[in-house]
Amino acid sequence: MKYVIGIDLGTSSVKIILVNQLGIVIDEVSKTYPLIQERSGYSEQNPEDWVHQTIDGLADILKRFDGDREEIEGISFSGQMHGLVLLDAQQKVLRNAILWNDTRTTVECQDIYDAVGEERLLEITKNPALEGFTLPKLLWVKKHEPDIFRKVSNFILPKDYVRYRLTGQLHMEYSDAAGTLLLNVSDKTWSREICDMINVDIELCPPLVESHQQVGMILEDIANKTGLSPSTKVFAGGADNACGAIGAGILEDGKTLCSIGTSGVVLSYEASQEKDFEGRVHYFNHGMTDAYYTMGVTLAAGYSLTWFKDVFASNESFEEILEGVGSVPVGSNGLVFTPYIVGERTPHADATIRASFVGMDSSHERKHFIRSVLEGITFSLNESIEIFRQSGKRIDTIISIGGGAKNDEWLQIQADIFNATMVRLSSEQGPGMGAAMLAAYGSGWFDSLRDCAEQFLIEEHTVTPIPENVVKYKELFTLYKEVYRKTKELNNRLAMFRS
CATH class of the missing domain: 3.30.420.40 (ATPase, nucleotide binding domain)
Known part of the structure; x- marks a missing residue:
């Protein structure tokens, strides 16, 4: 072997x-x-x-x-x-x-x-x-x-x-x-x-x-x-997002990836460099020869969840803090989180903006804050998907990798907010698998990276959107997008107080 x-x-x-x-x-x-x-x-x-x-x-x-x-x-x-x-x-x-x-x-x-x-x-x-x-x-x-x-x-x-x-x-x-x-x-x-x-x-x-x-x-x-x-x-080898795309089989038109690690990425395959997104999303060379990909980035995706855990539940595992999320209704009982704890990149290239919890009241428990963080991260990624769709791309199936693929409740949140079927791979190794596939292809094991993907990658689980949740999240997404506009100037003025 x-x-x-x-x-x-x-x-x-x-x-x-x-x-x-x-x-x-x-x-x-x-x-x-x-x-x-x-x-x-x-x-x-x-x-x-x-x-x-x-x-x-x-x-x-x-x-x-x-x-x-x-x-x-x-x-x-x-x-x-x-x-x-x-x-x-x-x-x-x-x-x-x-x-x-x-x-x-x-x-x-x-x-x-x-x-x-x-x-x-x-x-x-x-x-x-x-x-x-x-x-x-x-x-x-x-x-x-x-x-x-x-x-x-x-x-x-x-x-x-x-x-x-x-x-x-x-x-x-x-x-x-x-x-x-x-x-x-x-x-x-x-x-x-x-x-x-x-x-x-x-x-x-x-x-x-x-x-x-x-x-x-x-x-x-x-x-x-x-x-x-x-x-x-x-x-x-390749950039982590290019390798993540390879490791998820994003190797032809119509393929889209959602990767949630420290940062969060929504990435879609492009066969040429001819499209013009006017800088609203990134346009990079793929790890596959003469191919490209468009990409939107949330700077603090998984990092937002890690921050919350470290500050409020440092002695607990991620599994423990996520346990009650499924019992919280869509919209976290009126609590909205924007994941701007280190600024933001897509669609707001803004190093000064900072995160917000909006709508807090005395009824909210920790589980509401946790679900709100998951929803806020996903809303941020959905802003990139919205840009892709506005350019004419059809996005109905998305491969999910990273932390967002490991929790079934979060996977359902993604399906409902993105209004797309989410797919989890049986052996989800993300960029590391993409790197291994480049080595396998480079070593001559396969005639192409697509052939390698057919051998290496197997779908394990799919989650479809729940129609009533899609409707609710569509309305909440509109409110989410307003938070950036309404807090931008406030955060600019607060910047002088940060050490």
Whole structure:
């Protein structure tokens, strides 16, 4: 039997899965690492933590593996998007990585618009300038840490740095490069025009490769530390959302994904780059060659639930706090939550907006707040689905992965708010499975990623919308959308009081 390994470098942990030729997950391990938040809006990590935990996780997998290590043919990666890793001429890390959920770069986003122009930026990159993207972070370091910036030889993204440390080879693939604001998404080349306009040397951009492309082999030192064979092939991998799409079979027109992790994503396959969403949702290169995907993002999806648990129920499991949700009626007895605890991205590119509970009264118990959080997260994701439908896309079936797929009550809430059939996969491994599939395809096991998906992915459970709930949620969704408009100015004025 042959095997591949998928490595998913997330925001809170690295998850590693060992998958055989039948698509069965043989083993998995997760290793956590800390988030560094020195000020409100700042979010960083030490790249060495990623490397250390990835190597430890691989070693754990190999210790438990009772086969021949030569049977593990390939490794590929999924990774958190947009994070900025800066390397000097010796490829040493110059500072902590600035992550996707860091919102310090509002001024730099305006600087990009001033230099490039909003219309031209959308023409080249298909995306607006948002705080979460990589280029604003690069300009922030250039402006605020000039001594560090002068030493920069390359910038790369989180998974690319881990892959570099395992192989000694430096690359970036298209699905992650599309989230930097430096890639010409249609031409699949770094944009010299943008680099020149913002006065950034294009040589800082690493070589570009396809997601399924082999980029190296495991270094001997890493082989000794992990137990892997030095002959193990390493493939480029993809951005977490691109890999999540692959791992859910979003590989042809009409396929849509809802992924709820730390952030939340609604993603739909696009066969070409010709559609114009005017920057209202993201438009990125897929991990599948010459394909694309549109994507809406809720910055604090699962994180909103984690925040609530940590603050109000730190000694309980998620299963425990969700127990009473099914007994709460649609609309949480008149309680509405907006999940803006770290700002928002789609459709409101707003780093200043903050979360609200609206409609609280003395009748509300904890279970009402919990259901309200679940509904608010889902309402936020539905704003992206609404944009897709307004563009003419038909969305009647959605693959759900991540935390939102694991709880049946939440899955029903999604079906009712989205007004679509929700599908849960039998082995839901999300981006990690997508990374493993890229390794399987790259290793020559299948003629295409679609063939791989047919073998690896099996539907386990479907949930259909309840008509009376759909009607109620449609009305509540209208009220939900008003909260942003009515609290925007208030939050702007409150910003000066935040530390």
